[in-house]
Amino acid sequence: MEGKVRVEGNPFGDLVFRTEREHLPAALRALRDDHGFDMLLDTTVVDRLELPDREPRFDLVYNMRPSLGGLRVRVQARIPAEDPVAESASGIWRAAEWGEREVFDQYGVRFRGHPNCKRILNHKDFVGHPLRRDYDIKKQQWLSEPDDLLDEMEKKRAADPEPGERESMLINLGPSHPAMHGALRVLLDLDGETIRHAVPEIGYLHRGFEKSAEKGNYTQVIPYTDRLNYCSSVMNNVGYCRTVEKMLGVEITPRGAAIRVILLELGRIMDHCVQLAANLVDLGALTNYWYLFNEREKIYNVIEALCGARLTHCYFRIGGSSHDLHEGFAEGVREVLRSVPRALADVEKMVARNRIFLDRTVGVGAISAADAISHGFTGPCLRAAGVQNDLRKDEPYYGYETYDWDVVVGEKGDTYDRIWVRFEEVRQSLRIVEQALTRLPGGPANIDDPRVVLPPKREVYENIEALMNHFMLTMYGIRPPAGECYGAIEAANGELGFFTVSDGTGRPYKVKVRPPCFYVFSAFERLVEGGMIQDAIAVLGSLNIIAGELDR
Amino acid sequence: MEKVAAGGALTTRVDALLAWGRKNSLWPLPYGTACCAIEFMAVVASPFDLSRYGAEVVRFSPRQSDLLIVSGTIVHKQAVILRRIYHQMAEPKWVIAMGACASAGAFYDNYCTLQGIDSVVPVDLYIPGCPPRPEAVMHALVELQRRITEGIPSKAQVIRMEEEKKGEGA
Ligand code: SF4
Numbered sequence: 001m002e003g004k005v006r007v008e009g010n011p012f013g014d015l016v017f018r019t020e021r022e023h024l025p026a027a028l029r030a031l032r033d034d035h036g037f038d039m040l041l042d043t044t045v046v047d048r049l050e051l052p053d054r055e056p057r058f059d060l061v062y063n064m065r066p067s068l069g070g071l072r073v074r075v076q077a078r079i080p081a082e083d084p085v086a087e088s089a090s091g092i093w094r095a096a097e098w099g100e101r102e103v104f105d106q107y108g109v110r111f112r113g114h115p116n117c118k119r120i121l122n123h124k125d126f127v128g129h130p131l132r133r134d135y136d137i138k139k140q141q142w143l144s145e146p147d148d149l150l151d152e153m154e155k156k157r158a159a160d161p162e163p164g165e166r167e168s169m170l171i172n173l174g175p176s177h178p179a180m181h182g183a184l185r186v187l188l189d190l191d192g193e194t195i196r197h198a199v200p201e202i203g204y205l206h207r208g209f210e211k212s213a214e215k216g217n218y219t220q221v222i223p224y225t226d227r228l229n230y231c232s233s234v235m236n237n238v239g240y241c242r243t244v245e246k247m248l249g250v251e252i253t254p255r256g257a258a259i260r261v262i263l264l265e266l267g268r269i270m271d272h273c274v275q276l277a278a279n280l281v282d283l284g285a286l287t288n289y290w291y292l293f294n295e296r297e298k299i300y301n302v303i304e305a306l307c308g309a310r311l312t313h314c315y316f317r318i319g320g321s322s323h324d325l326h327e328g329f330a331e332g333v334r335e336v337l338r339s340v341p342r343a344l345a346d347v348e349k350m351v352a353r354n355r356i357f358l359d360r361t362v363g364v365g366a367i368s369a370a371d372a373i374s375h376g377f378t379g380p381c382l383r384a385a386g387v388q389n390d391l392r393k394d395e396p397y398y399g400y401e402t403y404d405w406d407v408v409v410g411e412k413g414d415t416y417d418r419i420w421v422r423f424e425e426v427r428q429s430l431r432i433v434e435q436a437l438t439r440l441p442g443g444p445a446n447i448d449d450p451r452v453v454l455p456p457k458r459e460v461y462e463n464i465e466a467l468m469n470h471f472m473l474t475m476y477g478i479r480p481p482a483g484e485c486y487g488a489i490e491a492a493n494g495e496l497g498f499f500t501v502s503d504g505t506g507r508p509y510k511v512k513v514r515p516p517c518f519y520v521f522s523a524f525e526r527l528v529e530g531g532m533i534q535d536a537i538a539v540l541g542s543l544n545i546i547a548g549e550l551d552r
Numbered sequence: 553m554e555k556v557a558a559g560g561a562l563t564t565r566v567d568a569l570l571a572w573g574r575k576n577s578l579w580p581l582p583y584g585t586a587c588c589a590i591e592f593m594a595v596v597a598s599p600f601d602l603s604r605y606g607a608e609v610v611r612f613s614p615r616q617s618d619l620l621i622v623s624g625t626i627v628h629k630q631a632v633i634l635r636r637i638y639h640q641m642a643e644p645k646w647v648i649a650m651g652a653c654a655s656a657g658a659f660y661d662n663y664c665t666l667q668g669i670d671s672v673v674p675v676d677l678y679i680p681g682c683p684p685r686p687e688a689v690m691h692a693l694v695e696l697q698r699r700i701t702e703g704i705p706s707k708a709q710v711i712r713m714e715e716e717k718k719g720e721g722a
Binding site: 122123130135136137138139140141142143144145146175176177178181182183203204205206207208211212223224227230231274289290293294296297300310311312547548 | 583584585586587589590591593594597598599612624625627628629630631632633634637653659660661662663664665682683685
């Protein structure tokens with residue numbers, strides 16, 4: 001590998017390797033086998049059409065890290081527009097399968113050796129590749145008939161080692177089906193009630209986050225991030241703001257950091273509550289839904305008092321938050337701290353020794369640690385498989401290393417473990433919130449940096465400096481230096497990353513999300529094949545697939 | 553029934569009886585795709601409790617429901633399916649567009665998002681908000697019940713009547 005791969009300096013502290021496209025597979029393989037980068041986080045392309053140095057046009061990016069934490073690495077290779085082909089990495093990581101399909105769909109770079117290089121987010125009749133810089137954002141294309149998915153199903157059937165004598169039945173589940181959560185779809189090939197083959201389809205909520213993010217300034221992206229994982233909007237806000245702060249090279253204030261910790265953990269509690277409630281409803285245990293949603297409502301009330309919105313908070317800003325905490329915030333959170341454990345205990349009592357619940361979850365949809373890593377699992381789903389992986393411990397931010405709490409891990413990686421990891425994580429989050437609330441430092445919530453944060457309104461009216469500052473920020477936006485930067489946080493579903501490219505202007509040149517549940521869902525077919533049809537429902541709920549984040 | 557109706561005297565009372573029955577037993581099909589759907593879940597949960605209006609029996613089967621509540625963003629890939637589901641519902645039926653996305657595409661003014669579901673299904677009520685509060689959803693329901701009681705035709709009926717009129721004119 002030496003000699004063919006160059007280390008490239010990077011202004012934002014990520015380690016970046018550059019290579020030629022023909023050396024890409026060798027370089028990736030060497031990184032995985034010899035250097036422990038066993039986890040492919042994300043794959044994307046930077047279309048350099050409007051950047052200086054724009055030939056060859058496409059910059060293919062593989063983003064990875066070791067599963068047990070440590071240095072992050074990006075490998076990049078340039079690909080010319082006349083011949084947009086690269087070697088597929090799907091033989092190295094399973095995560096590359098969907099990642100590369102998305103690259104093909106959005107940018108039109110094809111992959112040799114990929115088992116199924118077809119569109120994934122856009123519909124089958126779509127012409128062109130929307131994330132190319134020269135694709136007009138408003139050019140809509142209608143679909144007349146949904147995809148029947150038979151092409152993929154036939155391929156799977158043909159590859160079946162023991163087709164045997166059987167009556168097969170095709171069943172289409174979703175996208176409008178209560179257990180498929182509105183926007184997911186899977187085509188099942190059944191033998192009796194056993195699933196022989198499954199072909200999932202996504203994209204039913206692909207609403208163009210990444211393209212839209214290129215149209216506004218850096219601050220205007222924040223409300224879009226709210227709607228990625230809408231069960232815990234605050235966490236997405238933080239993930240994005242933190243990435244831009246990394247680009248700007250600013251560090252938020254101690255008070256700002258503590259506020260973020262509290263809201264991050266409240267977000268995690270809300271998200272887990274929805275996951276548990278929905279999963280249990282899918283299993284037929286409706287009562288738990290009332291219990292868990294009541295708790296969520298209490299957190300909503302606190303957050304609503306804080307920022308005026310129940311669900312789409314848009315509270316955080318680059319450099320801090322839109323305003324400081326309100327009076328009574330601490331009491332509200334204390335009330336939550338008191339009532340959530342009670343509800344949690346009630347729910348646990350209802351399910352812990354329930355025969356039906358155990359029969360339907362224990363051993364169902366299990367995944368080994370190695371497979372989970374290869375698929376790019378992160379968060380509760382990876383921890384349920386026994387991997388001690390949590391960015392809050394591995395790459396602590398906002399002082400997470402100073403709080404007293406534990407990473408929860410499971411053993412078997414089955415549905416039961418995934419549910420139980422979340423139960424425990426809610427408890428751990430409560431512990432963190434408690435500590436953060438007790439030590440909440442005083443001082444400003446926002447940093448004092450005229451490049452980033454608007455001056456106080458009163459000063460805008462009273463002095464010319466502040467007025468000009470206000471104008472500049474509003475008109476030109478926050479302007480991080482040119483370059484590429486990847487920042488991530490441990491969101492409720494796992495590692496939520498933002499790969500942001502700046503061209504030095506006030507608008508992001510590119511924002512690529514690394515959605516945790518995209519890679520989790522890519523393993524869905526393998527988890528359900530061989531199981532019963534009702535297991536598919538239990539497994540799906542336990543993965544906590546949020547379509548907004550999955551499809552962006 | 554027809555005889556009674558032809559007799560004249562009972563017609564309005566039968567209509568009123570039907571309307572009363574319909575109004576108090578709406579079975580919504582929650583077509584939830586995105587963030588708004590989470591808020592719809594809150595509407596059905598106990599703090600808000602949609603059942604106070606006799607509309608808590610949510611059904612995901614179009615054959616069993618008469619009120620389509622579209623909560624969430626509809627993208628082109630989804631629009632085909634929404635349309636199919638709507639046509640599978642039996643008459644009389646109503647449609648509520650919950651939230652900015654279903655109503656007009658919200659701020660997703662881009663290549664993949666449908667700019668309002670009214671281009672694929674007729675909409676009776678639009679609820680503003682991103683997402684609307686649960687109270688707003690209930691308000692829409694009450695408003696729909698009022699229209700049913702007063703015999704105001706649904707948007708689908710209006711469209712049909714207009715088309716018939718056009719057909720006669722030609
Ligand atoms: S209207 Fe707002 S909250 Fe509702 S689906 Fe659209 S973006 Fe989400």
